[in-house]
Amino acid sequence: MIEGGRSRRLRGPRRGDLSVAEIAELAGVSPPTVSKVLHGRTGVGESTRQRVEALLREHGFRRAVPTGSGYGLEVVCSNMLGSIAIEIMRGVEQVAAARQLAVGFTDVRSCDTAGLPWVEPLLLRQPVGVIAVVSGVTVAHRDLFEAAGVPLVALDPTGDVHPTPAVGSTGWSGALAATRHLLDLGHRRIGVITGPAGFLASRARLDGFRAALDTAGVPFDERLMRDGPFLFEHGRDLGAELLALPDPPTAIMCGNDLQAFGVYEAARIAGLRIPDDLSVVGFDDIEHCAWVAPPLTTVRQPFSEIGATAARMVLALADGERPSERLVELGTTLVVRDSTAPPRRNPRIRSPW
Amino acid sequence: MIEGGRSRRLRGPRRGDLSVAEIAELAGVSPPTVSKVLHGRTGVGESTRQRVEALLREHGFRRAVPTGSGYGLEVVCSNMLGSIAIEIMRGVEQVAAARQLAVGFTDVRSCDTAGLPWVEPLLLRQPVGVIAVVSGVTVAHRDLFEAAGVPLVALDPTGDVHPTPAVGSTGWSGALAATRHLLDLGHRRIGVITGPAGFLASRARLDGFRAALDTAGVPFDERLMRDGPFLFEHGRDLGAELLALPDPPTAIMCGNDLQAFGVYEAARIAGLRIPDDLSVVGFDDIEHCAWVAPPLTTVRQPFSEIGATAARMVLALADGERPSERLVELGTTLVVRDSTAPPRRNPRIRSPW
DNA sequence: CTGAAAGCGCTTACAG
DNA sequence: CTGAAAGCGCTTACAG
Numbered sequence: 231m232i233e234g235g236r237s238r239r240l241r242g243p244r245r246g247d248l249s250v251a252e253i254a255e256l257a258g259v260s261p262p263t264v265s266k267v268l269h270g271r272t273g274v275g276e277s278t279r280q281r282v283e284a285l286l287r288e289h290g291f292r293r294a295v296p297t298g299s300g301y302g303l304e305v306v307c308s309n310m311l312g313s314i315a316i317e318i319m320r321g322v323e324q325v326a327a328a329r330q331l332a333v334g335f336t337d338v339r340s341c342d343t344a345g346l347p348w349v350e351p352l353l354l355r356q357p358v359g360v361i362a363v364v365s366g367v368t369v370a371h372r373d374l375f376e377a378a379g380v381p382l383v384a385l386d387p388t389g390d391v392h393p394t395p396a397v398g399s400t401g402w403s404g405a406l407a408a409t410r411h412l413l414d415l416g417h418r419r420i421g422v423i424t425g426p427a428g429f430l431a432s433r434a435r436l437d438g439f440r441a442a443l444d445t446a447g448v449p450f451d452e453r454l455m456r457d458g459p460f461l462f463e464h465g466r467d468l469g470a471e472l473l474a475l476p477d478p479p480t481a482i483m484c485g486n487d488l489q490a491f492g493v494y495e496a497a498r499i500a501g502l503r504i505p506d507d508l509s510v511v512g513f514d515d516i517e518h519c520a521w522v523a524p525p526l527t528t529v530r531q532p533f534s535e536i537g538a539t540a541a542r543m544v545l546a547l548a549d550g551e552r553p554s555e556r557l558v559e560l561g562t563t564l565v566v567r568d569s570t571a572p573p574r575r576n577p578r579i580r581s582p583w
Numbered sequence: 584m585i586e587g588g589r590s591r592r593l594r595g596p597r598r599g600d601l602s603v604a605e606i607a608e609l610a611g612v613s614p615p616t617v618s619k620v621l622h623g624r625t626g627v628g629e630s631t632r633q634r635v636e637a638l639l640r641e642h643g644f645r646r647a648v649p650t651g652s653g654y655g656l657e658v659v660c661s662n663m664l665g666s667i668a669i670e671i672m673r674g675v676e677q678v679a680a681a682r683q684l685a686v687g688f689t690d691v692r693s694c695d696t697a698g699l700p701w702v703e704p705l706l707l708r709q710p711v712g713v714i715a716v717v718s719g720v721t722v723a724h725r726d727l728f729e730a731a732g733v734p735l736v737a738l739d740p741t742g743d744v745h746p747t748p749a750v751g752s753t754g755w756s757g758a759l760a761a762t763r764h765l766l767d768l769g770h771r772r773i774g775v776i777t778g779p780a781g782f783l784a785s786r787a788r789l790d791g792f793r794a795a796l797d798t799a800g801v802p803f804d805e806r807l808m809r810d811g812p813f814l815f816e817h818g819r820d821l822g823a824e825l826l827a828l829p830d831p832p833t834a835i836m837c838g839n840d841l842q843a844f845g846v847y848e849a850a851r852i853a854g855l856r857i858p859d860d861l862s863v864v865g866f867d868d869i870e871h872c873a874w875v876a877p878p879l880t881t882v883r884q885p886f887s888e889i890g891a892t893a894a895r896m897v898l899a900l901a902d903g904e905r906p907s908e909r910l911v912e913l914g915t916t917l918v919v920r921d922s923t924a925p926p927r928r929n930p931r932i933r934s935p936w
Numbered sequence: 937c938t939g940a941a942a943g944c945g946c947t948t949a950c951a952g
Numbered sequence: 953c954t955g956a957a958a959g960c961g962c963t964t965a966c967a968g
Contacts, residue, residue, distance in 0.1 A: 250946060260955045265947055275953055302687070312870065316665035316672075323690045332687045332708050334655070337676045355685050462874050491874040498876055517665065518871045521815050521844040523851055603962060613939045618963055628937055 248289045257282045302332030303541055304357040306348060308364040309339070311488070313516045314533055318363060318385065321537025329545065331358060338364055346370060353378045359544030361385060361537070362394075365429075369393045381547030383540045386431060395553045397540045397560070401431050401513075404529035404562030405438030405483065408511045411527070411564055412481045413446045416572045417509060421454040421472040421479035423465060423489050432457065432485060435513065439483055454479050458489075465492020473500045473508070480573035481509035487516050490526055490569075505571035515565055524568035532560050601642045610635045655685030656894055657710040659701060661717040662692070664841070666869045667886055671716060671738065674890025682898065684711060691717055699723060706731045712897030714738060714890070715747075718782075722746045734900030736893045739784060748906045750893040750913070754784050754866075757882035757915030758791030758836065761864045764880070764917055765834045766799045769925045770862060774807040774825040774832030776818060776842050785810065785838060788866065792836055807832050811842075818845020826853045826861070833926035834862035840869050843879055843922075858924035868918055877921035885913050 250268070254261045259278060266274050267282040274282075303326050307315045323333045334357065338348050349371060352360060359381040362371070367384045372393040375382040384396040412420050422439050425432035436455075443450050456471060458464035465484055472479055473496055484490040490512030494504060502508045504524055512519060512528035519526040539558055547553060603621070607614045612631060619627050620635040627635075656679050660668045676686045687710065691701050702724060705713060712734040715724070720737045725746040728735040737749040765773050775792050778785035789808075796803050809824060811817035818837055825832055826849055837843040843865035847857060855861045857877055865872060865881035872879040892911055900906060 249944090251944095261945085262947070262955060263953090266954095269947085273953065278953080304685075305688075311666075312669035313665040316669045319669075319672075319688050320690050323688055327689070327704070330704060330707075332657075333689070334685045335658075335672050335676055335688045336680070336686070337673050351680070351683060354683075488874070495874075495876060518874070521841070521848075521871070522875060523848060602960095614961085615939060615963070616937090619938095622963085626937065631937080 253282065253285050253289065257285050302326055302334060302358055303544060304334040304336060304352055304355070304360045305537075306336045306338055306352065306360065306362045306364055308337075310363065311516065313518070314514065315363065317533035318361075318537035318540075321534035321539075322361060322541040323537075324534075325538045325541035325545070346374065349374050353380060356380070358548045359383070359541075361540045361544055367394060381544050383544045383547070385536060385540055392557055395543055395547065395555075396557045397536050397543060398431070398557065399531045399536060399562050400559045401434035401562070402438035402441070404513065404531075404564070405435040406442045407438075407562075407564040408483060408513075408527075408529050409439045409442035410446075411566065411570065412483070412509060412511065413442060413448065415481075415509065415570060417479075417481040418448055418573075419451070419454065419477065419479045419481075420448075421469075421482040422456070423468045423472075423482060423484050423493070424455070424457045425460050425485040427457045435485065457485075460486045460488060462488045462492040462495075465489030466495045467492070469493035469496030470499065473497065473502065479508075481511070481570070483511045485513060487512035487514045487519055487526060487528055490528065491518075491522060494522065504569050507574060509570040509573070511570060519565075519567065527567045527570040528565055530563045530565050532562070535560055606635065606638050606642065610638050655679055655687060655711055656897060657687040657689060657705055657708070657713045658890075659689045659691055659705065659713065659715045659717055662690075663716065664869065666871070667867065668716065670886035671714075671890035671893075674887035674892075675714060675894040677887075678891045678894035678898070699727065702727050706733060709733070711901045712736070712894075714893045714897055720747060734897050736897045736900070738889060738893055745910055748896055748900065748908075749910045750889050750896065751784070751910065752884045752889060752915050753912045754787035754915065755791035755794070757866065757884075757917070758788040759795045760791075760915075760917040761836060761866075761880075761882050762792045762795035763799070764919065764923065765836070765862060765864065766795060766801065768834075768862065768923060770832075770834040771801055771926075772804070772807065772830065772832045772834075773801075774822075774835040775809070776821045776825075776835060776837045776846070777808070777810045778813050778838040780810045788838065810838075813839045813841055815841045815845040815848075818842030819848045820845070822846035822849030823852065826850065826855065832861075834864070834923070836864045838866060840865035840867045840872055840879060840881055843881065844871075844875060847875065857922050860927060862923040862926070864923060872918075872920065880920045880923040881918055883916045883918050885915075888913055 250264045251261050254264045257264065259282065263274060263278060264282055267279050268286070303322060305319055305322055319333065319335065326333045334355065336348060336352060353374070357380060360375065361383050363385040367382070372382060382394045384392065384394050386398045409420065420443070422436065424436050440450050453475065454472060456468040458468050465488060469482060469492055472482060482493050484493060490510050493510050497504055497508050497510070504510055510526065512526045513531070515528045515530035519528050539560060543553060543558065603617045604614050607617045610617065612635065616627060616631060617635055620632050621639065656675060658672055658675055672686065672688065679686045687708065689701060689705060706727070710733060713728065714736050716738040720735070725735060735747045737745065737747050739751045762773065773796070775789065777789050793803050806828065807825060809821040811821050818841060821842070822835060822845055825835060835846050837846060843863050846863050850857055850861050850863070857863055863879065865879045866884070868881045868883035872881050892913060896906060896911065
C-alpha cells in the first residue's frame with residue numbers, strides 16, 4: 231500500500247480519515263478549491279466555501295497549524311510544592327502565550343528524578359524548548375537534548391555544576407537581608423535551619439546568613455545550626471531541638487516556609503509565643519504565609535518571574551542565540567510580616583551587649 | 584515562489600531550513616536513503632546511516648512524530664488556588680502520560696474567564712481534548728468546540744446547567760458528613776459560611792448541611808448563615824460576624840479551607856481557642872490543612888482523581904464514545920483532624936437539650 | 937546497500 | 953469563481 235506524503239499527520243490525531251481530494255469529491259469541487267478554503271485564501275465563492283467548510287468540520291479535518299506556532303515549551307516538575315510549581319507554570323505560560331506557544335506539563339515521580347526516562351517521550355513531541363524544575367539534571371540529560379537540538383534550561387539547580395543554562399534566585403542576598411532584619415531587631419542568638427546539606431541552594435543561604443553575622447560582629451554558633459529536608463516535619467523536629475538547648479535562640483531562620491511552619495508547631499509545643507518569645511523567618515513566600523498566625527516574615531522568591539525568565543531564555547536558545555550568562559539569578563526580597571519582633575529580655579539569657 | 588507540500592512544518596518550529604533532498608546532497612546520498620534513516624528503516628549501511636544522522640542532527644531536522652501520538656490534552660485554569668490547580672494537572676498528566684499524550688497548560692486571567700478569547704488559540708493547536716477548570720463555560724464555548732471537533736469537559740461546574748460533560752465531587756454528601764460529625768460531637772448551634780450565593784457548588788454544600796440538621800431534628804437558624812467569596816478575608820470577616828452574635832455558634836462549617844483559615848483568625852481576634860471554644864470545618868483539604876494550628880478537619884475533594892477522570896472522559900469522547908453520564912461526581916471524604924471537639928458547656932449558651 | 941522511477945497528497949500559478 | 957496542469961517534497965517498491 232502506498233501512502234505518500236504525511237497527510238495523515240496533518241489531519242489531527244484521532245479524526246479525519248479523508249484526504250483533500252476526497253473532501254473535494256464530496257463537495258463536488260476540485261482539490262485546489264478545498265486547499266484554498268483550508269488556508270483561508272480568497273477566490274472561493276461564499277456558497278462553495280460554506281459547503282466545503284461544513285464537510286471539513288464534519289469529517290474532523292484539521293486546519294494545518296501555521297508554521298512556527300507549532301508545539302511549544304515543556305515544563306518538567308518533580309515532586310515539589312504545588313503552589314510553587316503552579317507559579318512557575320504561570321510565568322512560563324505568560325511568555326509562551328505571547329508567542330502563541332503551548333506549555334506542556336510533565337510530572338516526574340520522585341523515583342525517576344535522577345534518571346533519564348522522562349527525556350525520550352518529551353523529545354518525541356519536538357518541543358521548542360524544555361524547562362526542567364527537577365533536581366539532578368546531568369550532563370547525560372544535556373547531551374540527549376543537545377543531540378535532539380532541543381534547548382534545555384534548568385530551574386533553581388541544586389547540583390554542584392550547571393550542565394545547562396539555569397535560572398535561580400539570589401539565595402545568598404535573601405538570607406543576608408533576612409538575617410540583618412533579625413540583627414536590626416536586636417537578636418544575637420539566631421538559630422538557622424537549612425535545607426539538605428548537599429544542596430547548593432542551602433549553602434548559598436547559609437553563607438548569606440553567616441555573612442550577615444560576620445558583618446555585624448556577631449559570632450556564629452555552630453550549635454544553633456541544623457539541616458534537613460525542606461519539610462514541615464523537619465522544621466518541627468529541628469526547631470524543637472534548637473528550643474530545647476540550654477541557651478536557646480531568640481530567633482530562627484528557616485530554609486523554607488514549610489520548615490518555618492514546623493518551627494511554629496515546635497514553639498507551640500514548647501509554650502512559646504511568636505513573635506513575643508521567638509522570631510521566625512521563612513524562605514520562598516508561598517501563598518499560605520499570609521494565612522498562618524502570625525503571618526510569616528519570609529524571603530520572597532519570584533517564582534513567576536523565574537518561570538518567565540527561563541521561558542525567555544529557552545526561546546532565545548531555540549532562536550540560535552548563545553546565552554550571555556550560564557546562570558541568571560533573580561532578586562529575592564524580604565517580606566516583613568508579623569513573625570519577627572525584638573527579642574524579649576529573657577532573664578534566662580545573658581544579654582551579649 | 585513555489586513551496587509545495589508541508590515540509591516546513593515537519594522540520595520543527597524554529598530550526599531546520601534544509602529539505603530531505605538538501606540533506607541527501609550534503610551526505611552524498613539520494614533522498615530515499617535519507618528518508619529511510621529518518622524513519623528508522625532497514626536497508627541502510629551503518630556508515631551511511633551515521634553520516635546522515637549526524638547531518639540531520641546538525642541541521643535540527645526533526646524526526647516526524649508518529650501518527651496518533653501527536654499533541655495532547657489541554658487544561659485551562661482560571662485564577663484558582665495553586666495547590667488545587669496542580670493536583671488537577673497531576674491527575675490529568677498521569678492519564679495522558681499512559682497514552683503518550685502531552686498535557687498543555689493555559690492560565691486564563693480572571694477578566695477573560697467569562698469570555699471566549701482563550702478558545703481560539705487553544706483550538707489552533709488541535710488538541711485531542713480540552714479540560715476547562717474555569718467557571719462560566721457556556722453553550723457558546725461548547726458550540727465552538729463542537730464545530731472544531733474537539734471534545735470539552737468542564738470541572739466542578741458552577742453554572743446552573745452543564746452545557747458540556749463535567750466532573751465534580753459530591754459536595755452535598757461531603758457537607759452532610761461534616762455536619763453529622765459536628766452533631767455527633769454534640770454541637771447544636773452550628774454556623775455555616777458558604778461560597779458565593781450564585782454557585783451551584785455552594786448550594787449543594789448548604790443543602791447537605793441542612794439535610795444533616797433536619798435528619799437530626801436540629802432547627803436551621805438563618806441568622807447563623809453567611810455567604811461570600813472563597814477567600815481568607817471573607818472567612819475572617821464573616822466568621823467575626825458570627826462570633827459577635829449574642830448567641831454565637833459553637834462550631835462553624837466553611838465553604839472551603841481558605842475561609843476556615845479566616846475563621847481561625849476571627850477566633851484568635853475574639854480570644855477563642857480552637858477546638859476548645861469553637862470547632863471549625865473546612866472544605867477541599869488542600870495540603871496546608873495539616874500545617875495550621877490546630878490541623879484542620881475538612882472535607883477532602885479528590886482533585887487528582889477528578890483531573891484523571893476528566894482526562895479519561897475527554898479521551899473517550901475523542902474516541903467517538905458518547906458519555907454515559909453528563910456529570911460524574913466523585914466521592915468526598917471527611918478528614919477529621921484537630922479543629923473539631925465537643926462544645927464547651929458555655930454558661931452564656933443555654934443548652935438546647 | 938543503494939538510488940532511478942513512480943507515485944502520493946498537497947499547493948500554486950494561471951488560464952478560462 | 954473555478955479547476956487543469958505543473959510542481960514540490962516526500963516515500964515506496966523495485967531493479968541492480
